[in-house]
Amino acid sequence: MPRTKEQFEEMRNATRAKIHAAAMQLFVHQGFGSTNVQDIADTAGISIGLLYRHYRTKDQLFHELVDFAVEGLKRNIAYFESDLSPKTLLARFVDEIYTDFMNGEELVNLLILINQSMFAGAGTPSKQHEEILQVNARLLDATARLIRKGQHLGEFRSGDAREMAVFFYASVQGLAEMKVLLKNSFAMPSPSVLTAFLFREGVDVS
Incomplete structure (x- = not known):
């Protein structure tokens, strides 16, 4: 048939x-x-x-994978702009990162792939390279706004919101690279460790 x-x-x-x-x-x-x-x-x-x-071509495949990763970043921006409490949003986001890192390599590979694309395109900026820079900047801004909102509500620790957002993503990116390098000896930090510098103690996630 x-x-x-x-x-x-x-x-x-x-x-x-x-x-x-x-x-x-x-x-x-x-x-x-x-x-x-x-x-x-x-x-x-x-x-x-x-x-x-x-x-x-191999280049066409690489660019499609990077486009896929960029779309994921855009979804994160929209997610951070929802009406749930900042602590709930970030806690769920970190839980997803933790689960993905523990159960597979797709998120890890996508994070490293975006990095590779950014460094490769730094010398000869392309439309895709410019989009990655713009989307990363928007994600950083959205996260910083979320942190400021959480600080205003008393859910997050005090501090410069943008610096805290940069530190958060630098930590996630670094963990992705460590997972690839260390392989089976890699130990993923728990969600509570990843958010210890952000969340105030004694504030429940609802």
Whole structure:
């Protein structure tokens, strides 16, 4: 029986997911320059011909992965602008980060991939590079506003909100790099450790 259009689309999406996972793993662990399309095809368990049916070049695949990561940052900005209490929002966000770091490497790889793209594009700024800078700045601003709101409500410790936001993301980025470097010996700090510099003691998360 011939496959339906929906079945073909499902197969196509499954193949792209394999390619994405393989490419992220290789770009992070080997570097973009040291990874070739044959490496990606072999890691994904597909033929190089099938890979080329989805992506014409390695650069196209890399840029699509970075776009995917940037969309995740945009969702975080919208999340931080919701009406829940700042402490609830940040606590849930940190819980998600903790779970993702403990259960897999996708978030870790996406964070490192964005970093790679920013450093690679620093010398020759592109439209994508400029978008990453803008979205990162917006995320930092949204987080700083959230911290100020939490300070006003008595949920967060006092301090410069922007400095605290920078420290928070620097910590998460550093943990992503440590997880890749240390592998099985990596120990993920608990959510309470990640938020100890932010949350005031004795304030419940509702």
